Amino acid sequence: MQDTKQLVTIKGTRDGLTLVIDDSCSFEDALKELENKLSTNRPNKDEPVVPVTIKVGNRYIEDKHKERIRHVIMDQKRFAIQSFESDVILKESAYDLLKDSEVKIVHRIVRSGQVLEETGDLLLIGDVNPGGKVVSTGNIYIMGNLQGVAHAGSDGDAEAVIAASYMNPSQLRIADYISRAPDYDSDGVYMECGYIDEEQDKIVIDRLQVLSQKRKSLNRFERRIING
Template identity: 65%
Template structure:
């Protein structure tokens, strides 16, 4: 007689347990088998809490199904859900991610009193005059003179950076970090970038070339520019 296919597979790792849930079976079937396996693998009372990652494959959880999974795993003392991971995302989430990862190319001068704000990365072909301000949820690239205020990673992205052909800003801001004019050379600097140095716990200005080492993920910017 052929063995019944396992709907829930448990694998131990150095960091805890990983649960793989079959993506083709019904959710109720998976929940029942998961409940039985959690009880059978329950740690002893004197053992430390075990961290659990749940892998769903191409299954998307609807309604309160994620809560049902969490309740079953956390109900028996000794387990804690660290993450529930699916290869599937909702259409609206995909569109939001696309919008946030897009580069906005704008050709203009941001004058005193004006604020230019975008979602995603900003590529400004033009100057930011004193009293002008550019704001982005991602990185800011100014192909011109940056004299005003630039605020990158406004939603909290501390890995964002600010790049300018000529940098002499009134203020730089990255996420919740602020760096003011006295931090810069009085005559300004050419082809430099501003980014957060976590060790110094402040925004630093450095050569543009360091981005290839400190912000390797910026290669996606080059691909998007080349591919349109």
């Protein structure tokens, strides 16, 4: 009996169409079936453009393949691709994700005029002296005195936080938000953290323990740092 397995499945959703392409067949066979199915499901000219999401499962889809799929779909005029979704990424991309999710542990004192920059979350065991600066794309945890500048979420992550054993910074930055020294007690505070409060639309200082409620995405390692 001839195999009649569908290589392309079309599912209607409230947001448009989802096209699921079988990840075990050849790309050419899937593309041919996609073209045939779209030609029989062409919207009427007076209907609005239908957004389409392409899901390819465990298949890595290259840019040249995206272009060919886009050409087939756009040729039907009334379809518009919203996104491509794949469960597979390149090794380089996976490595970048791993770097962003790691907690970098650094033992040092950041002195005046020095800048410490890291990708991902930073755990600094040491002090940031006045005139020193620490920058990270993720969260910043300082087991020591923060008296210089700390910039968390430097790539734009507004969910990033800054925590220190003793906090008396000359400046805090999270993503594009800046909070300067006059916002804090001149004597500094112990075991505190800074994060962006959406309602106040600014960086606020609070007890370190609130982070487990304010930022539920913190992993278990970070929660151990916060909760002791």
